Amino acid sequence: MSAVGTTGGEPAIRTDGLSKAFGSQRAVDGIDLVVPRGAVFGFLGPNGSGKTTTIRMLLGLVSATAGTIRVLGEPMPSRTRTVLPRVGALVEGPAFYPFLSGRANLTRLDAADRCSSGRTRAARVDAALERVGLTAAAGKRVHAYSLGMKQRLGIANALLRPRELLVLDEPTNGLDPQGTREVRALVRSLADEGATVFVSSHLLSEIEQVCSHAGVMSAGRLVAQGTLKELRRAGRPRVVVRTPDVAAARTVLAALGLELLEETREQAASALLADGTAPEDVTSALVAAGARVRGLAVEGSTLEERFVELTGEGFDVAR
Amino acid sequence: MSRAEGGGAVSARRGLAPGDEERPRAFALLGSQLAVLFRRRRTWAMLGALALVPVLIAVAVRVTDAGTPGDGPAFLSSIADNGLFVAFTALSVSVPLFLPLTLSVVAGDTIAGEASLGTLRYLLIAPASRVRVLAVTYAGVVAFALAATLAVVLAGVGIGAVLFPIRDVTLLSGDTVDAGGFVLRTLLLVGYTSLSLLGLGAIGLFASTLTTVPVGAMAATVVLAAAGQIADALPQLAWLHPWLFSHYWLGFGDLLREPIAWGSYASDALLQLAYVAVFGALAYGRFTTKDVLS
Ligand SMILES: Nc1ncnc2c1ncn2[C@@H]1O[C@H](COP(=O)(O)OP(=O)(O)O)[C@@H](O)[C@H]1O
Numbered sequence: 001m002s003a004v005g006t007t008g009g010e011p012a013i014r015t016d017g018l019s020k021a022f023g024s025q026r027a028v029d030g031i032d033l034v035v036p037r038g039a040v041f042g043f044l045g046p047n048g049s050g051k052t053t054t055i056r057m058l059l060g061l062v063s064a065t066a067g068t069i070r071v072l073g074e075p076m077p078s079r080t081r082t083v084l085p086r087v088g089a090l091v092e093g094p095a096f097y098p099f100l101s102g103r104a105n106l107t108r109l110d111a112a113d114r115c116s117s118g119r120t121r122a123a124r125v126d127a128a129l130e131r132v133g134l135t136a137a138a139g140k141r142v143h144a145y146s147l148g149m150k151q152r153l154g155i156a157n158a159l160l161r162p163r164e165l166l167v168l169d170e171p172t173n174g175l176d177p178q179g180t181r182e183v184r185a186l187v188r189s190l191a192d193e194g195a196t197v198f199v200s201s202h203l204l205s206e207i208e209q210v211c212s213h214a215g216v217m218s219a220g221r222l223v224a225q226g227t228l229k230e231l232r233r234a235g236r237p238r239v240v241v242r243t244p245d246v247a248a249a250r251t252v253l254a255a256l257g258l259e260l261l262e263e264t265r266e267q268a269a270s271a272l273l274a275d276g277t278a279p280e281d282v283t284s285a286l287v288a289a290g291a292r293v294r295g296l297a298v299e300g301s302t303l304e305e306r307f308v309e310l311t312g313e314g315f316d317v318a319r
Numbered sequence: 320m321s322r323a324e325g326g327g328a329v330s331a332r333r334g335l336a337p338g339d340e341e342r343p344r345a346f347a348l349l350g351s352q353l354a355v356l357f358r359r360r361r362t363w364a365m366l367g368a369l370a371l372v373p374v375l376i377a378v379a380v381r382v383t384d385a386g387t388p389g390d391g392p393a394f395l396s397s398i399a400d401n402g403l404f405v406a407f408t409a410l411s412v413s414v415p416l417f418l419p420l421t422l423s424v425v426a427g428d429t430i431a432g433e434a435s436l437g438t439l440r441y442l443l444i445a446p447a448s449r450v451r452v453l454a455v456t457y458a459g460v461v462a463f464a465l466a467a468t469l470a471v472v473l474a475g476v477g478i479g480a481v482l483f484p485i486r487d488v489t490l491l492s493g494d495t496v497d498a499g500g501f502v503l504r505t506l507l508l509v510g511y512t513s514l515s516l517l518g519l520g521a522i523g524l525f526a527s528t529l530t531t532v533p534v535g536a537m538a539a540t541v542v543l544a545a546a547g548q549i550a551d552a553l554p555q556l557a558w559l560h561p562w563l564f565s566h567y568w569l570g571f572g573d574l575l576r577e578p579i580a581w582g583s584y585a586s587d588a589l590l591q592l593a594y595v596a597v598f599g600a601l602a603y604g605r606f607t608t609k610d611v612l613s
């Protein structure tokens with residue numbers, strides 16, 4: 001890995017106490033992000049939780065109110081000139097000149113980088129278009145592109161040069177299920193080529209399958225991060241009782257000191273399983289109280305549940 | 320986690336560290352900026368409208384009598400006699416309104432236009448440094464100032480040659496130059512008028528860094544262009560006149576003397592340079608510290 005050289009040991013992204021305030025609102029509130037090299041890092045959080053603002057700070061578009069950033073082993077934003085050519089990014093959706101063709105747009109953005117070769121430009125642009133399946137529409141003006149096509153073009157822009165780090169902000173927005181699958185496959189192939197991929201989403205399900213790591217944002221704070229395994233383990237298991245005597249079962253669970261959960265299923269009661277309480281204790285307590293038990297199961301929390309647990313449920317924008 | 324060890328393989332394999340492959344291309348973005356400007360229909364619509372000014376004037380003079388000397392815009396009465404004057408007349412008509420108006424559209428659109436499209440963030444992370452983006456977009460404004468002036472002058476010379484006789488020109492000083500000499504002076508005129516617009520262009524550039532709504536920056540620039548000329552017309556503000564960016568706008572008559580009086584050219588150049596320096600610095604100060612949130 002000669003290209004990585006002396007910086008190979010450092011994480012691809014590391015922030016310390018990174019904060020951004022808009023007036024009195026703390027859009028990003030002291031986050032310590034660590035994205036290891038080679039990881040596919042899912043940056044999760046509901047709308048308005050501060051993902052895009054964080055990404056803007058990582059790329060030097062927005063100055064941080066407090067905290068430090070290192071990207072690919074160098075401080076940002078002081079080293080934008082040497083860092084950003086190695087980073088491909090999609091930020092807050094694609095943006096292009098509507099009166100230019102897809103190809104002309106990419107050519108312009110590539111020309112904006114002083115270090116990119118003019119000699120190989122046309123070939124690289126075509127290769128990037130090919131990679132996102134836009135070859136046929138490359139000559140059309142972007143004005144005539146659908147949202148999904150623009151999204152693809154935005155990803156193509158991030159792939160104009162070989163990159164060590166890709167930062168993709170909600171790359172599946174506006175894509176159909178087929179497009180979403182393609183993006184996932186693309187992320188996988190980029191990771192296989194050795195790039196680090198930092199991908200944000202408000203939908204866990206869209207990226208869970210491709211991530212090796214994840215971080216969860218909630219109201220500007222990074223409430224959890226680590227490998228997917230670590231995140232799953234951090235979730236507490238719960239006990240689900242199948243019973244016609246729901247009310248009695250809930251009383252028993254509460255009496256055992258367990259935290260009751262909302263249960264949507266019919267004739268079932270559930271609660272978080274506390275460390276000191278074994279499932280068999282629950283069974284005997286239920287029997288002693290005369291609650292009829294049809295079944296009792298301990299369920300590990302899925303990542304989805306973990307996500308909901310960390311960020312709160314529902315469609316409400318956090319703030 | 321086998322992936323965790325592979326960082327940087329993409330660039331390692333293809334051996335493309337930044338800058339390795341050839342010398343940095345400092346002018347690629349400039350070329351691209353001009354291409355974007357001149358591939359826009361709006362740009363051509365404005366240049367077309369500007370070219371219509373001399374055509375309108377020439378046709379009006381051709382189909383009617385020339386009118387009494389002294390009526391109407393400067394040089395108007397000379398047109399029927401000599402087609403070379405069409406360009407001068409058209410410029411003196413365009414300088415107060417059409418040229419500043421179209422230039423304000425282009426200058427106000429520079430940074431704010433990129434911001435509102437969202438392309439600004441992609442230029443900056445390409446990466447193009449903020450200074451470079453500012454310089455290159457301003458270069459686009461300069462190119463437009465030149466193109467706009469050329470549009471008026473070339474259309475004027477063309478329609479003048481078609482509709483009226485072309486002969487030696489009697490200058491304001493009474494001397495006579497041949498058509499070739501007059502063309503030379505016309506080129507000087509193009510230079511003078513484009514130069515005159517640079518200060519306003521810098522004001523527009525600064526306005527453009529203040530907002531993400533291009534129409535706002537355009538309108539502010541147009542309003543300033545008008546205000547400058549109004550102030551220049553008020554004798555009560557005589558102390559201010561030499562400092563107004565529009566003060567020398569109509570001073571190109573000096574190019575029609577023999578020998579050429581370079582006074583206005585020099586004063587204008589100095590004044591415009593000062594405006595470019597001041598508003599360029601303001602734009603720089605604003606843009607390089609600004610959060611790009613669009
Ligand atoms: N330009 C801005 N001015 C003020 N507040 C902003 C601005 N941009 C974002 N915010 C606020 O910052 C918070 C985080 O926004 P954002 O980073 O876009 O969230 P996400 O990308 O996770 O949906 C939101 O509450 C939003 O209202």
Ligand SMILES: [Mg+2]
Binds near residue numbers: 048051052053092169
């Ligand atoms: Mg966002």
